[in-house]
Amino acid sequence: MKPQRAVLLLRISYRKPEEGEEEQAEGAERRRAEFSKGIGRQEEDGRALADRLGWKIVKVIPEDDTSAFKRRKIKLPDGSTALRTVRPGFRAALDGLASGEYDGLIADDLDRVARDPRDLEDLIDVVESRRPRIPVESVTGSLRLDNDANITMARVMVAVANKSSRDTSRRVTRKHEELAAEGKPPGGGYRGYGFSAVGHKPIEAEAQILREIAARILGDWDGWTADQRAAIDPEVGESLNSIAADLNRRKVPTVTGSPWRDRSVRSVVTKPSVAGLREYRGEIVGKAVWDAIVPQDRWEQVRARLAGRNRAVDLTLKRWLTGVLRCSNCGHQLIGWQGNNGPRYWCAKPHGGCGKIAVKAAFAEDEVSRQVLELLGQEDVLRRLRTVADTEVTDEARAELAADEEQLKVMAGMFARREITFNEYREGRAIIQQRIRESRALLTSRAPRVLRRLLAAADVADGWEALEPAGKREVVLALIPGYEVLPHDRSQGNRFDPGRLVPIEG
Known part of the structure; x- marks a missing residue:
């Protein structure tokens, strides 16, 4: 019996601009027009084939901007991860065929349906799950799964198409590696x-x-x-x-x-x-x-x-322990929140927290201020901090940073001239970039500047009180990585227990 509930699967790839990119005006309309025409041609040809075969199409599934070759890491139902093509449209077609919603499949060509052997095998499993087999046809005649010989041929053709995609990907990747090593733009529209x-x-x-x-x-x-x-x-x-x-x-x-x-x-x-x-x-x-x-x-x-701003949710923050306190139950950051009993820090459910840990803001801020001032009152701590705050980056450190950057440039040239392999280049670059990151962190660190303002005050306690909320937070994080907030012991009533704030080991 000829299918009367067939699905027409269409697919075309079209890379959209990422955030911060724009397609050239002269190419944008052309690309969009070509994309629309490509999908349109496939649908027109597919419907014409259905008419010739006497099939009735009840569903058209277009896979726009979809690759049948590129794979991504996804989580499988059993919790493990694996590399798979991500094709919701193709999967919807398979599900419909498996459930009986559709009784046949039409596509333009085999490579419009699958360029990954695993996808083809999934389709074969569905086709062979019924007797007689679910009919599958293509406009070009390259996709037929009605007998073992055609299935074997489809497997061979998908394997060839997959190798072709891999060869193209390898050449493109090598070209982009070369352009990157030479510092040239990647090109494209x-x-x-x-x-x-x-x-x-x-x-x-x-x-x-x-x-x-x-x-x-x-x-x-x-x-x-x-x-x-x-x-x-x-x-x-x-x-x-x-x-x-x-x-x-x-x-x-x-x-x-x-x-x-x-x-x-x-x-x-x-x-x-x-x-x-x-x-x-x-x-x-x-x-x-x-x-x-x-x-x-x-x-x-x-x-x-x-x-540094990622530590806070509000640049004009009043609650300066936002980004400093962490929930002992789920590890989420506590943020400033206006509760029924006044300001508090809460592991807020609306922001992904568990909602089980909260502490009154005034109590927490007073206790952290007390601990900071106690720490800064220790002469040896104060001396070390003043040394850090007053020490400028030496010429020697700057020279080392410049030398590392120059070495990266030399290595890139060696790679471009194929004097070293990409793996050798990548391994050496990782070592040098780690040194560069450490040097740049020293150059751009904000903590010494905040400490300089604090330690320049005649009285550290007065200097602390004069700091803006963001400055207080930076000083705390420069001294202590943060605090874990323990649950409230209800047997102690509403009294605040300073022991709930446990410093996180740096």
């Missing part, structure tokens, strides 16, 4: 904010915005009014939400035309390309051939400051 797609040259209007964003984050922008400047702590800088709101108010365009958000502001200013650095697979591999828009040392300060 998309561009990052601040740079042209062709030649990767800085676009001055966007470069000015990037430098402005960096200055606002670092707290030294000269575009603030006197009132705005007075309201911003230079040690904290302006919030990303505030920057995004101002850029939207001024109608500063993004590369995609969508409004600015805190995430897009962060994304465009933290990309290594902005500092004239070449990144490959999430790692900086050396200097780029293009000029930096934001100087590297300043860009590193921006990254360090934004990393």
